[in-house]
Amino acid sequence: MAQPPLQPVRGTRDLIGEEFRRHQAVIETARRISALYGFEEWATPVFEDTRVFARGLGDTSDVVMKEMYTFTDRGGDSITLRPEMTAGVCRALVSSGLVHSGLPRKVFYAGPMFRYERPQKGRYRQFHQIGVEVLGAAEPLADAEVIACGWHILEALGVAEGTVLELNTLGDAASRAAYRAALVAYFGAHRDRLSPDSRARLERNPLRILDSKDEGDRRLIADAPTIHDYLTPEAAAFHAAVKRYLDRFGVPWRENPRIVRGLDYYNHTAFEFVTDRLGAQGTVMAGGRYDGLVEEMGGPPTPSVGWAAGVERLALLLPQTPPAPRLVAVVPVSEAQEEAAIELLQRLRRAGIAAEMAYRGTLKRRLERANRTRARAALILGEDEIARGVVQLRDLDAGTQESVPLAEVIGRLA
Numbered sequence: 404m405a406q407p408p409l410q411p412v413r414g415t416r417d418l419i420g421e422e423f424r425r426h427q428a429v430i431e432t433a434r435r436i437s438a439l440y441g442f443e444e445w446a447t448p449v450f451e452d453t454r455v456f457a458r459g460l461g462d463t464s465d466v467v468m469k470e471m472y473t474f475t476d477r478g479g480d481s482i483t484l485r486p487e488m489t490a491g492v493c494r495a496l497v498s499s500g501l502v503h504s505g506l507p508r509k510v511f512y513a514g515p516m517f518r519y520e521r522p523q524k525g526r527y528r529q530f531h532q533i534g535v536e537v538l539g540a541a542e543p544l545a546d547a548e549v550i551a552c553g554w555h556i557l558e559a560l561g562v563a564e565g566t567v568l569e570l571n572t573l574g575d576a577a578s579r580a581a582y583r584a585a586l587v588a589y590f591g592a593h594r595d596r597l598s599p600d601s602r603a604r605l606e607r608n609p610l611r612i613l614d615s616k617d618e619g620d621r622r623l624i625a626d627a628p629t630i631h632d633y634l635t636p637e638a639a640a641f642h643a644a645v646k647r648y649l650d651r652f653g654v655p656w657r658e659n660p661r662i663v664r665g666l667d668y669y670n671h672t673a674f675e676f677v678t679d680r681l682g683a684q685g686t687v688m689a690g691g692r693y694d695g696l697v698e699e700m701g702g703p704p705t706p707s708v709g710w711a712a713g714v715e716r717l718a719l720l721l722p723q724t725p726p727a728p729r730l731v732a733v734v735p736v737s738e739a740q741e742e743a744a745i746e747l748l749q750r751l752r753r754a755g756i757a758a759e760m761a762y763r764g765t766l767k768r769r770l771e772r773a774n775r776t777r778a779r780a781a782l783i784l785g786e787d788e789i790a791r792g793v794v795q796l797r798d799l800d801a802g803t804q805e806s807v808p809l810a811e812v813i814g815r816l817a
Contacts, residue, residue: 414520414528424725425718426531430513433533433556433712440552442511442535447491449515453481458699459490460666470518484517489709490696492536497702506539506705513714527715534690536709538697543641546672546692546708547648553688553710554654557676562720566678566687569659570649572642573670573691574634581633583609593623611665629660641671668695672708680720687720688712731758731816732773732799736766736785744784747794747809754813774799780816 472484513533537545557563586609598617673691690710697705735744751758761769783795797804
């Protein structure tokens, strides 16, 4: 009995044809725009020592507790497929020794990430992210420039319309301590109405209650205090500077005091680019300042800021699919002209002109393939053409054909 064909693992997918071109357009656009802002690309391993993410995401986070692909390798080490890349970039900064010189570092990255979660629209168990990090800059200008770079990428992709930057501040350590106490007092007074998860978070990490999706929690959160009433003068001035710089960069924003980050090394700026074009899961890019993460990786205190964005989600938003490149088909009339056709084929490629030749078939079959692959032109080469040093150039869009000297073909097609 024939075996059923193998399928991709649940939560993964193949990227082929139009889907691949949309995916690649996001990455290539982000790579190009981030380079304009002075970011250099880094690549880190797709798996790391589990401690990198336990420190980077927090031992009690849902990602660490429920979603990480963690295993023990043959050497007995605990290894995790990366669920995000910021922690790996910070680890790389420390382990490479770059943390001690040449700061700030401006890093762009792109690659696959892995989380065991329920697959849904634009969200997979193997997914891809782009992101930028500025490592070693404490100034609010760095926060604003990171956000401006993200906005520029969204504009270049054609997805900025209908996307809104929501901005908040997490303050400095003193601000957060005062705010934490206020949250404990507020939610403590309503402990019996909190969900079990939020009751567990109340003493350990009350800011994470603000991320709860539980309906009862959400009603309480609506009346919870915001951090803006607890900011120190220094933290308030930092946030005001970020907003002032964003205005200079031409980035529209709106305040959202409910954007939080649960880990203590996050501070000051927190932000999300959100859209209503993806249903309930509307965040397409998110980030903020994390001045303590490099220190968690064993390095010195290193103020940093960055963002990450899901490639699959951005690809869904692209207004149109990038067209496939159109080739030039080299078509020998018979096998006797194949060697001369190969020489012409390579001349075209070395001149930067995409070209192909069917591996076999009659003249008719080879021209049919040229039309099927949407080639823009066909170069027909027969015995008479070789003798005269010409080629028949057929424009497959216009349906016209003319004889062109071989020496002029590249100039005509470039």
